[in-house]
Amino acid sequence: MEKNNIVYQADDFLFTDNDEDFDSYSGKSLSYWSDARRRLFKNKLAMISLFFIILIFILSLVIPLISPYTYEQQNLLNINTPPSAQHIFGTDSLGRDLWVRVWYGARVSLAVGIFGSIIPSLIGVVIGGISGYFGGKVDMIIMRAIDIIMCVPSMIYVILIMLYIGSGPIPLIISFALTGWMGTARNVRGLVLQLKEREFVLASKALGASSSSLIFSHLIPNTLGIVIVSMTMGVPSAIFQEAYLSFIGLGIAPPISSWGQLANLGTAVFRIYPYQLLIPAVMISITMLSFNLFGDGLRDALDPKLRN
């Protein structure tokens, strides 16, 4: 056994001076959200991704307005021209300007991506919340239903729904809303089940809080972080689904453009004109990458368990 080498000094046993300015070494106390924001702003990768997302947003709004061409304007004398000063991204097989089509397509893809992620997440929060909070039979029925629905690839339901209501951005969002809520519902239910048993919920129940104040002031705020992260992560997957559906000819029909649809048209000719696939492919990938990295950053910022 080694000897204890710590040397004690007399003032170790004195009372500390409580009047001293504690803030100077303990730091300001931060709320959960401002702490998360600080953490997020410090994450360089997430900030670069956010910059790209905002840039793509702005360009998609501005470019179609200031360009001399429209997204559906054809010029059959000028087809399949490679990128040049006149047509920054070149033209496609109908002589349409790809620069405008890419940024117009960005509007469609981003709208489908964002709404196609937010709406199903909200539905998932409500259903998962109900399931977890009320428990018992309600919970069992909802969870069984989710098990059954999840046995089939959601793409089958999406295609079925789109056969009902037609193709286009809004039918896409509706079918994502109807088929994409199960994952979030499961997560939220799990969280609510855990939270329900926590001391602060018990305490507030003991103080006579009503169901609604329990739900709105304790349960929802505590699941919010995870829901926001799953929404952010849902955007790239909705963009991907849109691209996938348009690629197989079901999502967005011409002449409206979307990235998936541009990629679809691009694959038909990419052996001769590779830039027509390369451009939408890079756009899809950069956007999905940005949302994924930003989502990672958000999760690190919002999930206290991952803090180091």
Next chain:
Amino acid sequence: MAKYIAKRLLISLITIWLLATITFFLLRTLPGNPFQSEQILTVEMEQKMMSYYGLDKPLMEQYFTYISNLLKGDMGYSLKYTNRTVNSIIKSTFPISAELGLRALALALPLGLFLGVLSAKKRATVVDYTCVFISVLGVSIPSFILGSFLQYIFALKLQILPMAQWKSTLHTILPTVALALSLLATLTRVMRASTLEVISQDYVKTAKAKGLNEFEITWSHQIRNSMVPILTMLGPMVASVLMGTFVVEKIFAIPGLGQHFVNSITGLDYTMTMGLVVFYGSFMVAANFLVDIAYGIVDPRIRINK
């Protein structure tokens, strides 16, 4: 345990029955009929076709016929592929999709788990950042884009691999890689996160304090415990990968099962769609069932003894 398995089996059967029922009625409420798109058909011919396949009978009667045939394992004739049963179409195309899926899994699973563990062990080093970057890139590039570029580079420019089709081992390389990258990326992500969670647990510290070497700790304490989340996702992942992915199969002209998922629905081929949904659903249910049993093997704490 036997009672638990019996109960799960019963629930699985009910799940598949409900699935078949819901899909049956959903399909039939779609506007149009399967023979509309064939323009040569006159109205009389169309009606003849409908009555030939029994589609003019009352819906409930059709439903009971279908379910009783399904119980015998007969999924009926395809409405689009003349004279071919759904069973025979599945039998001839499923092995191709399954082979492609297995190849992709054989590539992605060991590599993904390895990169995940490596990444977590070397946290916040160049190795970790590289693994994370690969995994984010993998989930950010859609497989159809990756597939097209693989074709462009390796078949068109370098001319070292065949462009498409499914004939020899050489033909399988590009589609396997195209399919495997996103699997690899997902597996790496999940494995990294779950290993990170396990790495700081008390029993790992205890193992270290006991004087176990690094390899033993990693192998029998960390990997084993971080496998649970992987198992959860592995069931559905294996099921969906084996069923074939439409896009990869389309790009590489592979005659697998994936194409039928889309074509049968858009062509209103009722029996084919039903057959695929039931087949896929049963596969998914079976996969989840196996995963539940595997939990008990990996983690004795969740072993069920009711």
